[in-house]
């Protein structure tokens with residue numbers, strides 16, 4: 414049995430397998446849906462800055478009295494986090510300085526713990542179950558396999574006391590699922606705060622001309638339209654940074670997600686590329702990028718304010734392009750815009 418969600422539905426996307434499409438019209442900036450994280454983890458380096466449970470940033474967080482490593486808004490957040498924090502609290506004490514699981518292992522440990530208690534479809538799995546997320550364990554090259562093996566060793570070392578660690582083969586599948594479907598949660602300054610899985614969001618296919626973006630509210634993901642959408646349109650996000658040149662983008666997509674993008678942008682760019690040469694072609698590419706940024710900023714500016722994460726991201730990239738094109742005035746203009754929301 415599959416669940417459902419208002420305004421969107423699962424369907425078979427031609428040439429892509431399963432996907433998500435809208436069942437009604439959405440305007441630029443409109444929220445399609447919000448998805449709570451199935452599991453999430455705050456980065457070790459962000460400890461003390463954010464609450465481990467709700468990802469709120471504030472001064473004077475209270476620390477866990479036992480390990481003194483986890484920080485919370487209040488007793489309620491601490492209590493809420495305990496089912497996950499208990500996987501690490503005493504292990505951190507026992508291992509001391511030697512406690513060093515990868516963020517991937519930490520997230521997978523939380524997924525395993527949640528799977529154990531969560532038997533029903535949860536609020537993050539209205540359309541796709543966590544177990545249905547795509548895995549590419551069979552396609553992994555040696556380097557990736559070694560990384561997974563190291564992560565698995567970390568699981569056994571740091572978590573086996575508090576967790577029933579599944580069979581090796583199942584772990585490889587789970588690590589691959591998380592590698593292909595995990596999301597990095599960014600804070601307002603676009604720095605990496607943590608990692609999470611959102612099964613329903615994992616159903617969305619990639620395009621270099623995305624129709625939606627993902628932003629974060631606490632640990633929840635919000636899917637918002639960046640194009641006007643009509644009923645039946647596929648919901649598409651970009652899995653990678655759009656400002657890489659076409660070939661780069663596709664290398665990255667193949668490396669991390671095991672497919673080649675065939676969106677309009679990629680199809681016509683790969684034709685153009687064969688006739689382009691050297692620096693001239695590159696320069697043209699950067700002019701196009703800057704235009705793309707500016708156009709996008711203009712469209713989005715009508716909906717989002719300058720402090721919005723997506724706007725900042727675009728401005729940051731536009732600044733990079735200006736620097737590359739040796740346009741210091743342009744770079745400074747964007748740089749100042751980026752800093753503005755941080756000035757009081």
Ligand SMILES: [Zn+2]
Nearest residue numbers: 464467486490
């Ligand atoms: Zn909190």
Ligand SMILES: [Zn+2]
Nearest residue numbers: 477479480502
């Ligand atoms: Zn603790």
Ligand SMILES: [Zn+2]
Nearest residue numbers: 621674676679
């Ligand atoms: Zn593409």
